[in-house]
Amino acid sequence: MPDLDRLVVLAHALREGRLLFRERAALERYAARLAHEHLRWVAAHSPYTASRFLQASLPLRAWRDLPPVGKAEMTAHFDVLNTAGLRLEEVRRVARQAEESRDFSPELVTPAGRFTVGLSTGTSGTRGVFVVGRAERLAWAGVMLRRLLPGWPLGLLRPARVAFVLRAEGGLYRSVQGRHLSFHFLDLLRPVSELARELTKLDPTLLVGPPSVLRALLETGARAHPERVVSVAEVLDPDDRRALAAGFGPVAEVYQATEGLLGLPCAHGSLHLNEAHVHFDFEDLGGGHLRPVVTDLRRRVQPLIRHRLDDVLVLDTPCPCGLAARRVAHIAGRQDDALQLPTRAGGQVTVWPDFLRGALDRVPGLREYRAEQTGPRTLALGLDPDGAEVRAAAAAEVSRALARSGATEPEVVCGPLPPAVPGTKRRRVVRTWQDGGGGDA
Numbered sequence: 277m278p279d280l281d282r283l284v285v286l287a288h289a290l291r292e293g294r295l296l297f298r299e300r301a302a303l304e305r306y307a308a309r310l311a312h313e314h315l316r317w318v319a320a321h322s323p324y325t326a327s328r329f330l331q332a333s334l335p336l337r338a339w340r341d342l343p344p345v346g347k348a349e350m351t352a353h354f355d356v357l358n359t360a361g362l363r364l365e366e367v368r369r370v371a372r373q374a375e376e377s378r379d380f381s382p383e384l385v386t387p388a389g390r391f392t393v394g395l396s397t398g399t400s401g402t403r404g405v406f407v408v409g410r411a412e413r414l415a416w417a418g419v420m421l422r423r424l425l426p427g428w429p430l431g432l433l434r435p436a437r438v439a440f441v442l443r444a445e446g447g448l449y450r451s452v453q454g455r456h457l458s459f460h461f462l463d464l465l466r467p468v469s470e471l472a473r474e475l476t477k478l479d480p481t482l483l484v485g486p487p488s489v490l491r492a493l494l495e496t497g498a499r500a501h502p503e504r505v506v507s508v509a510e511v512l513d514p515d516d517r518r519a520l521a522a523g524f525g526p527v528a529e530v531y532q533a534t535e536g537l538l539g540l541p542c543a544h545g546s547l548h549l550n551e552a553h554v555h556f557d558f559e560d561l562g563g564g565h566l567r568p569v570v571t572d573l574r575r576r577v578q579p580l581i582r583h584r585l586d587d588v589l590v591l592d593t594p595c596p597c598g599l600a601a602r603r604v605a606h607i608a609g610r611q612d613d614a615l616q617l618p619t620r621a622g623g624q625v626t627v628w629p630d631f632l633r634g635a636l637d638r639v640p641g642l643r644e645y646r647a648e649q650t651g652p653r654t655l656a657l658g659l660d661p662d663g664a665e666v667r668a669a670a671a672a673e674v675s676r677a678l679a680r681s682g683a684t685e686p687e688v689v690c691g692p693l694p695p696a697v698p699g700t701k702r703r704r705v706v707r708t709w710q711d712g713g714g715g716d717a
């Protein structure tokens with residue numbers, strides 16, 4: 277990569293060091309100033325964003341009252357939302373082409389610049405698109421470098437091999453290729469045994485990938501001794517954390533979605549919201565479950581202003597590391613995947629994916645599973661291994677957990693776990709049944 281780009285990435289990494297606020301008030305002051313400048317720019321360049329303020333009859337300074345929008349609105353208004361004159365059709369075409377050819381170097385090149393494009397790995401409905409400009413890409417790489425490289429800044433002086441096991445690379449991480457620092461992209465659509473051999477040979481110092489894939493590599497015999505294992509793209513469950521920590525090394529989690537870089541780990545291994553770059557508002561769903569409405573304070577090409585995520589989070593008490601950015605206890609799952617079950621009192625109860633994951637985590641000998649609500653009161657459990665003992669224990673744990681949540685006992689149908697589809701995100705708890713009405717939280 278050009279030397280200038282390397283310097284830009286390093287400059288962002290250094291700046292990131294100054295953005296690790298330890299005082300909440302200082303962090304909030306900084307973010308408010310950033311929001312003020314950013315919103316002025318976005319409203320002047322993104323017609324869709326300006327029209328949202330007009331429609332709500334709100335001045336820019338009242339941006340936190342702006343009614344939220346989601347992925348559907350972002351996709352429907354993409355052409356007038358983005359500030360680089362990009363068209364949805366063109367972005368989709370380039371992203372699809374890159375995915376099919378497994379060649380992630382092409383970018384969308386327009387008179388306005390070069391853009392990295394991609395499709396979200398959404399499983400339901402239309403897939404969202406994301407677009408990142410060149411400057412945004414370098415900034416992103418700098419933040420990742422500062423927050424993930426073990427032993428910063430001396431870590432920069434030691435040879436480091438970073439292995440990314442990812443579905444699509446998007447050219448993002450190649451930006452920091454250097455003499456001491458090398459990045460290796462392992463395409464997770466390749467056979468697992470082949471990937472395991474390659475990973476063993478590489479023995480990276482930093483290993484990044486979705487927990488389900490890293491675990492499959494471990495179980496296929498991959499041996500590596502990274503200083504840090506970074507879980508991305510999927511929810512990190514406690515059993516994955518234990519297995520990866522025992523097999524590879526210390527585990528940290530990055531919370532990254534199509535909507536941006538939302539959470540990063542600290543030195544204590546906790547996940548903190550990325551609040552020096554993204555503002556978080558929350559919709560309270562009850563029981564400590566919060567649905568984020570994010571405002572990215574930096575992204576200009578595809579602005580995200582009061583954008584509602586599908587994820588549901590649970591926040592934690594302040595972290596002993598001293599960072600002011602709030603700590604995430606866990607990502608409870610996607611709102612779409614929450615089970616909707618009848619209660620004994622005749623109402624309906626929402627059961628969050630993490631609740632069921634916690635129950636199934638207690639089943640002795642259960643390696644992997646999928647729980648799927650297939651009817652108003654039917655739950656299908658795919659189990660690996662699928663033996664009589666595991667079935668009995670799994671059904672008992674699920675029934676106990678659901679009884680605690682107030683749901684009537686569902687019909688639990690056990691069977692073998694269907695094989696994973698390569699390249700799709702693992703979701704352990706899903707709801708494929710659609711209810712006509714809404715449920716309470």
Ligand SMILES: [Zn+2]
Binds near residue numbers: 599
């Ligand atoms: Zn911390």
